[in-house]
Amino acid sequence: MKNEYDFTDSVKNPYTKGLKKQISIRIDEDVIGYFKELSNETGIPYQNLINLFLADCASKHLKPKISWNK
Numbered sequence: 001m002k003n004e005y006d007f008t009d010s011v012k013n014p015y016t017k018g019l020k021k022q023i024s025i026r027i028d029e030d031v032i033g034y035f036k037e038l039s040n041e042t043g044i045p046y047q048n049l050i051n052l053f054l055a056d057c058a059s060k061h062l063k064p065k066i067s068w069n070k
Contacts, residue, residue: 020051 032046035053039046
């Protein structure tokens with residue numbers, strides 16, 4: 001192993017854009033149940049389905065419709 005390395009001509013990793021960040025989030029049980037059922041139908045893990053859905057919403061700049069019932 002060298003004492004020093006020269007990274008002057010290094011290239012940024014093109015795959016870092018695809019990295020995911022682990023977070024904690026509270027999701028209603030019925031929502032998780034929906035994605036788990038969809039997971040059984042599609043064979044795609046439910047966490048991936050949730051990520052795909054959220055990514056689709058973000059790419060379309062969708063915002064939730066929020067109404068407060070009084």
